[in-house]
Amino acid sequence: MGAYGAVIVGGVMTAAVVVLLSSAAPRSDAVFSDITAEAGITWKHFSGESPDRFLPEAMGGGVALADFDGDGLADIFLVTGGETPRGRAAAPPQNALYRNLGGGRFRDITAGSGLARVGFYGMGVAAGDYDNDGRPDLFITGYPTSALFHNNGDGTFTDVTAKAGVANTGRWGASAAWIDYDRDGRLDLFICNYAKFSFEHGPHCTYQGEPTYCAQTAYEGDAPALYHNNGDGTFTDATQRAGLAQLAGRALGVVSIDVGGDGWPDLVVARDASPNLLLLNRRDGTFRDAAADAEIAFNMDGNARAGMGVDAADLDGDGWPDLILTNFNDEGHALYLNNGRFPFTERTLALTRPYVGWGASFLDYDNDGAQDLLIVNGHLNRVIERTRRDVFYREPPLLLANDGRGSFAEARAAGPAFARGYVARGLAVGDIDNDGDADAIFTRLNDSPVLLRNNVGQNAVWIGFELEGTVSNRDAIGARVTVEHDGRRMSRWITSGSSYLSSHDKRVIFGLGGSRPASVTAEIRWPNGRTQTVSGLAPGRYHRIVEPR
Amino acid sequence: MRKWLPFVVALLPLAAQTADEHANRAAEFVQSRDLKSAEAELRRAIEMRPSDPTLLTSLGGVLGMEGDLHGANGYLRRAVQLDGENPLLRRNLAANQWQLGQLHEAATNLDLLLKSNPRDGAAIFLRGMVADGLHDYTRCIELLESLPEVTTRKPEAAVALADSYYHTNEPEKARAILQPLAGSRLAYEASGVAIAAHDYETAVALLSSLRTPDAAARSRLALAQSRLEIERGNLPQALAMASAGLRDAPDSAELVMTKASLESTLHYYTDAVPSWKRALALRPHSEEARRGLARAEWEGGMKPAAIADFEEGLKEFPHDAALRADYGTLLLDRGLGDDTARGTELLRRAIALDDSLAEAHYRLGNALLEAGDLAGAQKELEAAGSLDSQSARVHFALSRLYRRMGRTGDADRERGEWQRLKAGEARVASTGPALGAVDR
Numbered sequence: 001m002g003a004y005g006a007v008i009v010g011g012v013m014t015a016a017v018v019v020l021l022s023s024a025a026p027r028s029d030a031v032f033s034d035i036t037a038e039a040g041i042t043w044k045h046f047s048g049e050s051p052d053r054f055l056p057e058a059m060g061g062g063v064a065l066a067d068f069d070g071d072g073l074a075d076i077f078l079v080t081g082g083e084t085p086r087g088r089a090a091a092p093p094q095n096a097l098y099r100n101l102g103g104g105r106f107r108d109i110t111a112g113s114g115l116a117r118v119g120f121y122g123m124g125v126a127a128g129d130y131d132n133d134g135r136p137d138l139f140i141t142g143y144p145t146s147a148l149f150h151n152n153g154d155g156t157f158t159d160v161t162a163k164a165g166v167a168n169t170g171r172w173g174a175s176a177a178w179i180d181y182d183r184d185g186r187l188d189l190f191i192c193n194y195a196k197f198s199f200e201h202g203p204h205c206t207y208q209g210e211p212t213y214c215a216q217t218a219y220e221g222d223a224p225a226l227y228h229n230n231g232d233g234t235f236t237d238a239t240q241r242a243g244l245a246q247l248a249g250r251a252l253g254v255v256s257i258d259v260g261g262d263g264w265p266d267l268v269v270a271r272d273a274s275p276n277l278l279l280l281n282r283r284d285g286t287f288r289d290a291a292a293d294a295e296i297a298f299n300m301d302g303n304a305r306a307g308m309g310v311d312a313a314d315l316d317g318d319g320w321p322d323l324i325l326t327n328f329n330d331e332g333h334a335l336y337l338n339n340g341r342f343p344f345t346e347r348t349l350a351l352t353r354p355y356v357g358w359g360a361s362f363l364d365y366d367n368d369g370a371q372d373l374l375i376v377n378g379h380l381n382r383v384i385e386r387t388r389r390d391v392f393y394r395e396p397p398l399l400l401a402n403d404g405r406g407s408f409a410e411a412r413a414a415g416p417a418f419a420r421g422y423v424a425r426g427l428a429v430g431d432i433d434n435d436g437d438a439d440a441i442f443t444r445l446n447d448s449p450v451l452l453r454n455n456v457g458q459n460a461v462w463i464g465f466e467l468e469g470t471v472s473n474r475d476a477i478g479a480r481v482t483v484e485h486d487g488r489r490m491s492r493w494i495t496s497g498s499s500y501l502s503s504h505d506k507r508v509i510f511g512l513g514g515s516r517p518a519s520v521t522a523e524i525r526w527p528n529g530r531t532q533t534v535s536g537l538a539p540g541r542y543h544r545i546v547e548p549r
Numbered sequence: 550m551r552k553w554l555p556f557v558v559a560l561l562p563l564a565a566q567t568a569d570e571h572a573n574r575a576a577e578f579v580q581s582r583d584l585k586s587a588e589a590e591l592r593r594a595i596e597m598r599p600s601d602p603t604l605l606t607s608l609g610g611v612l613g614m615e616g617d618l619h620g621a622n623g624y625l626r627r628a629v630q631l632d633g634e635n636p637l638l639r640r641n642l643a644a645n646q647w648q649l650g651q652l653h654e655a656a657t658n659l660d661l662l663l664k665s666n667p668r669d670g671a672a673i674f675l676r677g678m679v680a681d682g683l684h685d686y687t688r689c690i691e692l693l694e695s696l697p698e699v700t701t702r703k704p705e706a707a708v709a710l711a712d713s714y715y716h717t718n719e720p721e722k723a724r725a726i727l728q729p730l731a732g733s734r735l736a737y738e739a740s741g742v743a744i745a746a747h748d749y750e751t752a753v754a755l756l757s758s759l760r761t762p763d764a765a766a767r768s769r770l771a772l773a774q775s776r777l778e779i780e781r782g783n784l785p786q787a788l789a790m791a792s793a794g795l796r797d798a799p800d801s802a803e804l805v806m807t808k809a810s811l812e813s814t815l816h817y818y819t820d821a822v823p824s825w826k827r828a829l830a831l832r833p834h835s836e837e838a839r840r841g842l843a844r845a846e847w848e849g850g851m852k853p854a855a856i857a858d859f860e861e862g863l864k865e866f867p868h869d870a871a872l873r874a875d876y877g878t879l880l881l882d883r884g885l886g887d888d889t890a891r892g893t894e895l896l897r898r899a900i901a902l903d904d905s906l907a908e909a910h911y912r913l914g915n916a917l918l919e920a921g922d923l924a925g926a927q928k929e930l931e932a933a934g935s936l937d938s939q940s941a942r943v944h945f946a947l948s949r950l951y952r953r954m955g956r957t958g959d960a961d962r963e964r965g966e967w968q969r970l971k972a973g974e975a976r977v978a979s980t981g982p983a984l985g986a987v988d989r
Contacts, residue, residue: 205785205982207817212982292964295949300915302945302967306986330848330986343952350883354850380983387984388818390850 030415031365031399032440032452039106039451043096046080047446048087048121053211054202055219056143056172057084058380059194059252062124062501063443065430066136068151073100074430074505076441078449079140082121085199092117095140099155104433104453114157120145124426124501128178130187130229132474139166139189141173141501143197166227166235172197173225177497179256179265180473181242182285183528186229187473188238190267190497192251195219207383216272216306221249224269228285243286249274253310255498257321258478259338263529265478267497268296270307270325295343296323296336305331306356309427309500313362313371314491316406319482321493326357326375326500329384329391333357333375337406349408352398354391356380359427359500363438365411367460367511369490370402372411376424376442394421397442417452424450430505436462436540438509443502461512463520464542467494470549471528475506478527483510483520512539568594572604575611584615602628606638609645618649629658636662636669643675652682670696678709686713700726704735708742715746724751731758737766740773749777768798775807784815784981802831809841816985818849836862836869843872847879848985855879870903878912892916900929907937915946918953926950941970 047057061079068075076098083089094116098106110116120142127136135151146168149157161167171193178187197219205214226242227235239245253270260266260280267287269277275297279287291297299305306328312321320338327333332348333355339345355377362371377395384391396418400408426443433439437457443449463483467476475494482491492508512520521535526547537543571594578587591608598604609624625642632638639658646655656679662672677692677699693699693710700707707726714723723746730739736755743752756762756770771794778787791808798804809824825842832838839862846855859876866872877895880888896913899906914929930950933943948963 207982207984212984215981215983298945300919300946300949301942302971303942328983328986343949383982384984386819387816388849390852391985 028415028455030413031411031454031456032415032417033455034415034417034450035104035453036448036451039104040108041076041098041106041449041451043078043094043098043108043110044448045078045443045446046082046089046093048081048084048089048093049446050084050087051211052084052086052199052202052204053213054084054087054197054199055195055213055216056121056123056197057081057087058213058445059174060123060425060445060501061443062122062141062175062426062503063428063441063449064125064127064138064503065428065432065441065505066127066503067100067505068097068136069099069155070135070153071100073102073434074432075100076106076428076449076451077115077125077127077138078443079122079125079142079426079501081123082142084121095122100432102433109155113155114159115140115149118142118147118159120147123173124175125503126176126178126189126496127503128187128189128477128496129474130178130189131233132186132469134468134474136475139176139178141168141176141191143172145169146171146173146176146191160233163233164227164235165237168193168225171222171225174252175254175497175499175501177254177256177267177495178473178475178477179267179496180229180478180527181226181256181265181281181287182228183264183472183478184229184231185469185471185473185528186231187475187477187496188229189225189227189235190254190256191225191227192254192269193222193224194252194272195221195250207381207387210383212381212383216250219250221251221271221274223248224251224254238285241285243288244279247277247289249277251277252308253325253497253500255310255312256477256496257312257493257498258480259312259321261320261340263525265527268310268312268323268325270310270500271304272306272308273304274307275304276307276310276325290342293342294336294338295346296325296334299331299334300346305334308356308358309360309375311360311362311498312493312495315362315371315402317404317488317490319489319491321491322406324360324362324373324375326352326360326377329354329356329379333360335406335408347406349400351410355395355398358425359442359502361427361429361440361499361504363429363440364509364511365399365438365454365457366401367437367457367462367509368404368513369485369488369511370404372402373400373408374398374427374429374440375400376422376427378421378423378425378445392421394423396421397424415452415455417450422450423447425500426502427499428502428504429499431464431507431509432505434542436464436509436542457509457511460514461516461539462509463512463522463537463539464507464509465492465522465524466507466542466544467524467526468544468546469527470547471530472526472547476527476547477506480525481508481510482523482525483512485510485512485517485520486515507542516540568597568601568604571597572607575607579611579614584611587611588615600631602632602635602638605631606641610641613645613648618645621645622649622651636666636672640669640671640675643672643679647675647679647682650682652679655679656683674699674703674706677706681709681713684716686716689713690717700729704730704733708735708739711739712742712745715742715748720746720748724748727751727755731755732760737769740769744769744773744776747776747780749773749780753777764797768794768801768804770794771797772801772804772807775804775811779811784811787811788815788817800831802828802835805831806835806838806841809838809845813841813845813848815981816848818845818851821845822849822851834865836866836872839865840869840872840875844875844879868902870899870906870909873899873902874906874909874912877909881912881916889916904932905936907933907940907943910936911940911943911946914950918946918950923950923954927954939970941967941974944970 060081064077065074078096080093099109122142124141126139138149147161150160174192176191203218228238250272264281267279278291309326315322323336333352335347336344360375375398379393399411399414401411423445435458437454440452469476477496479494520537571590575587575590605624605628609621612621628638643655643658659676680689711723711726740752740755752773775787775790788811805828812821828838843858873895877892880892899909910929910933918926944967951960
């Protein structure tokens with residue numbers, strides 16, 4: 001059971017709309033239940049896997065959770081791969097748009113939405129309201145182009161790529177993030193470009209005669225792209241000006257968040273066998289890579305790991321966003337604690353060493369106030385099981401519980417999905433049933449996604465926020481919300497990108513544990529730098545807060 | 550570089566009639582290549598005249614031609630004892646000692662000869678060959694280069710000279726000398742010199758020139774080709790070459806170990822484990838094979854077997870520092886409490902056994918750095934740096950250490966050095982399957 005929304009402008013409650021929801025299925029004791037089938041999600045990803053083993057076949061695809069139709073419920077958008085020269089589909093591969101009907105049910109509304117087919121090999125998705133019209137638009141990455149779709153608000157989308165000038169032509173786009181890096185109130189676009197690639201000249205590898213996907217080092221890394229939003233539906237390529245053009249490397253994951261604490265959004269980029277990037281915003285339209293100073297660029301031997309997914313959140317309550325970067329098997333997924341100074345403290349998660357990690361997201365699954373961690377895994381090559389005994393092609397997701405000080409252990413009773421192996425890739429987190437806890441959906445290569453409903457978070461006290469920028473970008477991407485409860489100060493950021501190829505529900509939830517306060521005070525630092533304090537907020541519901549002008 | 554050389558036996562006119570007759574008959578047998586009969590005749594002659602140095606050296610020469618170098622040595626030595634002023638006798642003894650590997654004895658005799666006659670061409674040649682064997686490469690080059698056209702007249706000298714050039718960092722000269730040996734009877738031997746110098750391209754050229762290579766030559770060619778591909782960064786091709794070579798020489802420990810090592814590097818652990826076991830069977834007391842096996846088992850997810858092999862190795866090789874360093878490193882990588890303590894202890898023990906093991910210092914230093922023991926880390930990492938100043942990762946770790954110590958200037962200098970070394974690393978694209986972490 002849950003509640004949606006009190007609308008607050010400028011710290012004064014002006015309206016309250018409470019939407020009561022009920023779940024269709026009985027709740028399980030497990031943290032998460034796989035409700036994919038009962039939700040009506042039947043779409044399957046198509047990778048175009050072929051004897052050529054072109055690397056893109058093993059890398060997709062993304063998923064977005066966002067309320068596309070403005071009904072207060074998070075909908076789902078899924079990105080398919082595509083056909084390859086020798087990997088053909090019986091029917092043309094399609095993306096999927098699922099409308100959230102409430103009650104844990106979804107309806108496929110792809111047909112007629114304009115999103116079914118994009119004309120290129122699809123990879124990831126970033127949802128963001130680039131024109132501040134109150135409706136989340138979609139940027140879909142892929143090879144050899146990418147595309148921007150404007151949300152028309154009536155269930156349809158219009159391809160505005162050509163007008164916007166964000167086709168990213170000739171490049172292999174992976175994750176993307178919306179970021180208002182110059183704080184002009186409009187969302188700009190950062191794209192991770194993975195590597196130079198061609199279906200004509202791909203490297204080919206085998207193991208005992210069987211085709212396999214080659215190691216990433218066989219592909220030359222590409223530079224990221226940054227497009228500045230001109231505010232008129234067009235964008236300008238600002239990569240060179242921002243100082244990013246020389247940062248060639250195999251970029252896969254990105255999260256936009258204020259790492260440095262100065263109120264300006266930075267970028268953390270996970271790169272595959274290329275040094276990770278920590279792009280600190282210099283507030284003049286340029287970035288400085290501080291990953292080496294932070295000691296997140298390399299492992300302790302000075303070698304770049306196979307960074308795939310990334311996320312950021314305050315794990316130890318010190319107000320600074322800490323980081324997770326997922327890596328290849330044997331490397332361990334790397335956790336970095338940000339203490340407000342360089343270098344960050346690395347706490348690589350030893351238990352993750354057998355896994356190839358992709359999507360990752362911090363979420364407080366039990367609403368105890370500490371940000372836990374969900375990671376989805378899955379190997380690249382089936383032959384891995386013939387070469388060793390401890391690594392598998394299909395790998396289980398990991399739900400790791402935070403003790404509140406940034407130490408993680410496997411969560412108990414995570415659910416049956418966590419005992420199964422998957423070839424998982426993208427992961428998005430959001431509250432699909434508005435009950436105040438984090439649900440999740442992850443994609444699988446050549447398979448249907450897995451929708452996980454959280455059964456436990458709503459049992460604790462919580463409070464949620466949906467921010468609406470007015471001076472700042474309307475999605476309030478870049479905002480920080482801070483809540484104090486039981487002597488604990490908790491901060492959450494509205495980020496973009498994060499995870500892998502995917503896009504989360506942009507609402508933030510604070511778990512308040514077992515004790516219910518009469519009211520909650522929240523401090524909001526808006527993306528434009530101004531701070532607002534809102535008091536008298538009732539727990540157990542979402543509050544929609546509009547930025548004062 | 551030792552090579553059997555036929556002796557030039559000088560059968561001089563003999564004083565006593567009966568002994569002379571035997572000696573003359575022996576000479577006839579030598580000319581007709583009937584060495585056994587020649588030996589019998591000379592033994593009879595020596596029974597009659599046991600203190601005749603010429604007879605003794607002649608018998609030594611015949612025994613040498615028969616391949617009995619040890620037997621020859623006694624007669625040759627006795628001849629020199631009886632007539633120390635005769636350069637021919639001493640030269641024969643020195644040549645035999647060289648072939649027996651008694652290089653210091655050979656050098657002493659040859660130096661005596663050269664002292665009395667610095668222009669003794671045969672002694673200069675032999676002394677040059679001995680110098681190569683004694684790793685006195687500069688002397689070898691000096692002596693052999695002083696003989697006009699020596700490499701044409703005596704191709705063995707070309708092999709020794711090339712070996713010395715490789716060791717004195719003149720690989721171009723070595724290649725130029727070895728090249729004409731392609732297709733010759735010395736091509737196989739010359740390829741060994743090139744392989745030892747890691748000049749696999751030259752080795753492959755020499756071995757490929759053999760018209761009818763035997764199994765040994767084919768397997769050596771495979772080894773050289775495999776190592777050439779390793780140098781080129783093409784590990785799957787290197788593995789294919791090593792595997793092909795093993796079809797000709799299934800008991801070649803070098804090939805088996807090359808194959809095992811490649812399988813480990815490529816993360817083909819379930820293949821590497823039986824290969825390392827085979828290597829261990831061929832070389833039961835090889836510390837490298839034991840270590841390779843245990844590592845492959847560990848990294849292939851067969852940890853109980855790996856631990857058993859490591860523990861067995863600790864007992865079998867109580868003084869093997871590298872084994873302890875490897876085991877300690879893997880335990881530290883696992884990042885579990887007890888493992889960390891044992892890993893640290895093993896690294897300390899490795900260093901106690903061999904203080905020159907840069908890897909052990911580095912690993913221990915990094916572990917101490919992670920644990921916040923800056924003083925301990927400094928001691929170990931600086932030791933690693935002084936032992937292996939060209940290791941990029943040591944400079945990377947020192948940079949991290951100095952930054953934590955507030956020594957910003959030193960940290961920046963070390964980071965610069967790391968960047969310089971990293972940029973210089975071979976940028977060969979791997980074409981292997983994506984199976985595990987790769988060093989970048």
